[in-house]
Amino acid sequence: MHVSSFFLLFTTLLQTPSSCAASALLPLSPTTPPHGPRDASQSPQSLQHRPRAAPNAPSGNYAPTVVPCPAKKPTVRSADGLSPEETAWLKLRRKATMAPMTEFLRRVNIPGFDAEAYMAKAAGNMSMLPNIAIAVSGGGYRALMNGAGFLAAADSRVTNATATGALGGLLQSSTYLAGLSGGGWLVGSIFQNNFSSVETLRDGSPGSSVWQFSNSIFQGPKRSGFSIVNMADYWLDVADQVSDKRDAGYDTSVTDYWGRALSYQLINATDGGPAYTFSSIALDKSFASGETPFPILVADGRAPGTTIVSLNATVYEFNAYEMGSFDPTTYGFVPTKYIASNFSAGVIPADGKCVEGFDQAGFVMGTSSSLFNQFLLNNISSAGSNVPKFVVDAITDVLELLGENEDDIAQYMPNPFFGWNNGSNPSAGHMELDLVDGGEDLQNIPLHPLIQPMRSVDVIFAVDSSADTTYLWPNGTALRASYERSFGTIANGTLFPPVPDANTFINLNLNGRPSFFGCDVANFTLRAGQTAPPLLVYIPNAPYTAMSNVSTFTSSYPDAQRNDIIRNGWDSATQGNGTLDAQWPTCVACAALSRSFSRTGTAVPKACADCFSSYCWNGTIDNTDHGVFEPTFKITNMTTAEATSSGTRAADEPTPRN
Numbered sequence: 001m002h003v004s005s006f007f008l009l010f011t012t013l014l015q016t017p018s019s020c021a022a023s024a025l026l027p028l029s030p031t032t033p034p035h036g037p038r039d040a041s042q043s044p045q046s047l048q049h050r051p052r053a054a055p056n057a058p059s060g061n062y063a064p065t066v067v068p069c070p071a072k073k074p075t076v077r078s079a080d081g082l083s084p085e086e087t088a089w090l091k092l093r094r095k096a097t098m099a100p101m102t103e104f105l106r107r108v109n110i111p112g113f114d115a116e117a118y119m120a121k122a123a124g125n126m127s128m129l130p131n132i133a134i135a136v137s138g139g140g141y142r143a144l145m146n147g148a149g150f151l152a153a154a155d156s157r158v159t160n161a162t163a164t165g166a167l168g169g170l171l172q173s174s175t176y177l178a179g180l181s182g183g184g185w186l187v188g189s190i191f192q193n194n195f196s197s198v199e200t201l202r203d204g205s206p207g208s209s210v211w212q213f214s215n216s217i218f219q220g221p222k223r224s225g226f227s228i229v230n231m232a233d234y235w236l237d238v239a240d241q242v243s244d245k246r247d248a249g250y251d252t253s254v255t256d257y258w259g260r261a262l263s264y265q266l267i268n269a270t271d272g273g274p275a276y277t278f279s280s281i282a283l284d285k286s287f288a289s290g291e292t293p294f295p296i297l298v299a300d301g302r303a304p305g306t307t308i309v310s311l312n313a314t315v316y317e318f319n320a321y322e323m324g325s326f327d328p329t330t331y332g333f334v335p336t337k338y339i340a341s342n343f344s345a346g347v348i349p350a351d352g353k354c355v356e357g358f359d360q361a362g363f364v365m366g367t368s369s370s371l372f373n374q375f376l377l378n379n380i381s382s383a384g385s386n387v388p389k390f391v392v393d394a395i396t397d398v399l400e401l402l403g404e405n406e407d408d409i410a411q412y413m414p415n416p417f418f419g420w421n422n423g424s425n426p427s428a429g430h431m432e433l434d435l436v437d438g439g440e441d442l443q444n445i446p447l448h449p450l451i452q453p454m455r456s457v458d459v460i461f462a463v464d465s466s467a468d469t470t471y472l473w474p475n476g477t478a479l480r481a482s483y484e485r486s487f488g489t490i491a492n493g494t495l496f497p498p499v500p501d502a503n504t505f506i507n508l509n510l511n512g513r514p515s516f517f518g519c520d521v522a523n524f525t526l527r528a529g530q531t532a533p534p535l536l537v538y539i540p541n542a543p544y545t546a547m548s549n550v551s552t553f554t555s556s557y558p559d560a561q562r563n564d565i566i567r568n569g570w571d572s573a574t575q576g577n578g579t580l581d582a583q584w585p586t587c588v589a590c591a592a593l594s595r596s597f598s599r600t601g602t603a604v605p606k607a608c609a610d611c612f613s614s615y616c617w618n619g620t621i622d623n624t625d626h627g628v629f630e631p632t633f634k635i636t637n638m639t640t641a642e643a644t645s646s647g648t649r650a651a652d653e654p655t656p657r658n
């Protein structure tokens with residue numbers, strides 16, 4: 001079939017039933033405000049509540065819009081370097097990390113090491129400076145909350161984060177902050193909300209439904225502020241927003257509904273900020289001036305005609321400037337702001353227009369976490385759910401058209417990489433690019449963007465909340481997936497630190513406390529052009545003061561339980577504010593400095609050598625079967641009475657890890 005007739009047939013098929021259902025109940029005439037009559041009194045609500053990124057979709061709602069192209073038309077570029085925007089931004093950011101890094105190193109105090117003098121020397125040559133990244137894994141709300149605990153402890157703005165034992169300033173010293181699936185909700189929420197601290201988001205504000213996880217995502221926010229009054233209205237709004245996009249001529253999938261629902265909890269704006277775009281982060285003053293890290297979300301490509309996402313799947317990233325992949329398959333990037341323009345072989349035809357507003361923040365967060373589409377489907381259609389029937393019908397109609405095996409996809413149509421790298425890009429011949437949850441290839445920690453040699457990252461703090469074992473604790477599977485992938489042609493020569501098997505992780509307690517991998521740069525055999533990968537600081541979810549192994553499929557958490565899990569994540573990040581190891585903050589600083597030490601030929605201070613001998617995996621393997629892994633409190637049970645914890649999965653639940 002000819003490509004464009006395929007396109008037409010496909011969009012017609014997709015639009016018909018669900019838009020009929022929607023328009024029967026939600027007549028949208030040109031005089032109706034974009035959000036329907038319920039919001040009329042709030043207009044222009046997006047301007048009233050504008051504390052963050054920006055509701056800059058030209059439509060003013062969830063729909064993408066055809067716009068005249070800028071004088072210099074956007075194009076797809078080869079992945080043979082970083083974008084000029086990222087390169088320019090890095091100059092500002094690296095400089096902005098100097099002061100917080102000096103302060104952090106001074107405070108954690110590495111005996112025998114003069115942090116001020118070292119940093120002063122680096123001021124004349126930025127490449128001496130440690131280049132730090134943080135990666136937050138998938139794992140639904142568990143990953144969001146556990147990851148939040150780490151980020152809170154690393155954030156100098158948070159109460160007590162600069163007290164003895166904590167890591168405040170590490171976040172301010174970091175260049176990159178990547179999230180995947182549930183970890184992407186955390187990173188996305190922080191950046192859509194003006195780089196708010198975890199403490200601010202956790203504590204919320206009157207009338208805001210941000211981080212109110214006690215209200216199930218299926219029930220919607222309870223608060224009367226910001227226009228939401230009841231569950232029916234919430235779902236009507238979600239359906240209304242998605243039909244805005246469909247009515248504008250774009251395919252919609254379950255991911256659109258899921259992403260919209262998520263946004264009510266993650267974006268502090270009326271109706272979950274339907275006009276907030278991911279690319280608007282680039283316009284944020286504090287981001288643009290290099291005062292915040294560089295946020296990245298990760299998703300996997302699903303090759304046309306396949307349903308299995310293997311380790312060979314193309315890994316895509318979204319950043320404020322670009323979306324695309326370093327993998328030798330797609331090997332290209334497109335400006336995030338213009339992703340739904342009709343690119344063909346990397347360019348927009350001479351008479352072609354541009355499209356803006358496809359990169360809705362909720363849609364991008366939903367794409368990275370599309371595995372939860374199934375969770376949405378199960379819950380909205382279950383008996384006892386009060387989701388309006390036409391909304392359930394609209395969502396299930398979408399699914400019937402796509403097919404059951406497609407319930408986890410996010411459709412990027414038109415495919416920005418159409419006709420791009422035809423020889424290697426599996427989607428090059430297709431009008432549609434299908435993306436799925438970034439953890440579907442088992443690489444449940446977003447390390448891929450951070451190991452790219454062009455980014456020259458020195459150290460990655462990898463917070464892992466995967467549910468690998470029977471009791472939903474991680475066992476290193478995510479790291480092993482990335483390690484195994486590094487041997488394939490798909491890795492294009494990018495190395496990854498060696499990691500052992502799952503039993504070794506358990507037997508050596510590598511998943512019971514922080515562990516470092518790839519400590520010794522000399523242990524990497526480098527071919528011409530290859531560089532050693534970053535040092536990996538693995539921070540596994542473990543029970544320090546609360547049982548943080550909550551099921552991926554729990555849809556609501558009382559505030560007390562949310563706070564306990566965030567606090568447990570803090571205790572994991574800080575080893576109980578140093579109670580388990582008073583040297584821990586020093587060891588974090590040593591890990592951050594390690595590659596910089598070798599680059600500059602600086603002798604490793606004794607305190608750091610001690611840290612490395614206690615936290616670096618030294619290559620020992622102990623793969624004897626450990627049996628069921630059931631850790632006990634590493635500090636003590638500090639669970640608040642109001643928090644109810646459920647550490648085991650219900651018998652009928654599937655077993656997703658991310």
Ligand SMILES: *[C@@H]1O[C@H](CO)[C@@H](O)[C@H](O)[C@H]1NC(C)=O
Nearest residue numbers: 050051052193194195196286
């Ligand atoms: C965003 O945060 C910065 C730094 O905290 C603050 O100065 C600025 O006013 C905030 N912007 C908005 C729009 O709230």
Ligand SMILES: *[C@@H]1O[C@H](CO)[C@@H](O)[C@H](O)[C@H]1NC(C)=O
Nearest residue numbers: 124125126127128129599600
């Ligand atoms: C900057 O430092 C790096 C090592 O980190 C060194 O290779 C390079 O030559 C230095 N550049 C200058 C201009 O000193």
Ligand SMILES: *[C@@H]1O[C@H](CO)[C@@H](O)[C@H](O)[C@H]1NC(C)=O
Nearest residue numbers: 158159160161163199567577
């Ligand atoms: C900060 O630390 C002090 C001293 O340990 C403690 O009393 C206080 O509760 C802490 N505050 C918060 C918000 O954790």
Ligand SMILES: *[C@@H]1O[C@H](CO)[C@@H](O)[C@H](O)[C@H]1NC(C)=O
Nearest residue numbers: 049050051200204205208268
């Ligand atoms: C949410 O937005 C409102 C309105 O801009 C603001 O006053 C409030 O502080 C924000 N709340 C949080 C938790 O960011």
Ligand SMILES: *[C@@H]1O[C@H](CO)[C@@H](O)[C@H](O)[C@H]1NC(C)=O
Nearest residue numbers: 327328329331424492493529
């Ligand atoms: C990575 O892949 C691209 C595209 O296939 C190729 O041009 C480039 O040389 C590769 N880089 C390395 C280091 O192999």
Ligand SMILES: *[C@@H]1O[C@H](CO)[C@@H](O)[C@H](O)[C@H]1NC(C)=O
Nearest residue numbers: 004007066342352353354355
């Ligand atoms: C993109 O191409 C499709 C199919 O040919 C067409 O319907 C649509 O109007 C085009 N969009 C733009 C913005 O040019």
Ligand SMILES: *[C@@H]1O[C@H](CO)[C@@H](O)[C@H](O)[C@H]1NC(C)=O
Nearest residue numbers: 467468469475477502503657
């Ligand atoms: C480790 O986790 C994987 C799932 O990610 C699981 O299949 C495997 O059985 C686990 N192994 C151990 C020893 O826990």
Ligand SMILES: *[C@@H]1O[C@H](CO)[C@@H](O)[C@H](O)[C@H]1NC(C)=O
Nearest residue numbers: 310311312487488489490491
């Ligand atoms: C992945 O690609 C490698 C070649 O790099 C191939 O040997 C392997 O079979 C592929 N694996 C899958 C699951 O497709």
Ligand SMILES: *[C@@H]1O[C@H](CO)[C@@H](O)[C@H](O)[C@H]1NC(C)=O
Nearest residue numbers: 160545567570571576577635
């Ligand atoms: C560590 O400090 C934080 C912040 O003050 C606090 O919430 C937490 O309970 C402390 N952890 C322990 C084990 O005392």
Ligand SMILES: *[C@@H]1O[C@H](CO)[C@@H](O)[C@H](O)[C@H]1NC(C)=O
Nearest residue numbers: 508613616617618619620621
């Ligand atoms: C390597 O680590 C193992 C266990 O973690 C330890 O028993 C062993 O002594 C270490 N080996 C060396 C050479 O440090």
Ligand SMILES: *[C@@H]1O[C@H](CO)[C@@H](O)[C@H](O)[C@H]1NC(C)=O
Nearest residue numbers: 498518519523524617618619
């Ligand atoms: C050193 O490299 C070898 C070969 O890649 C690997 O098997 C071993 O695990 C590495 N050791 C450490 C401690 O990473």
Ligand SMILES: *[C@@H]1O[C@H](CO)[C@@H](O)[C@H](O)[C@H]1NC(C)=O
Nearest residue numbers: 547637638639640641643645
């Ligand atoms: C921890 O304490 C809470 C509240 O006191 C209690 O409900 C819970 O059962 C305890 N958890 C464990 C695993 O002992």
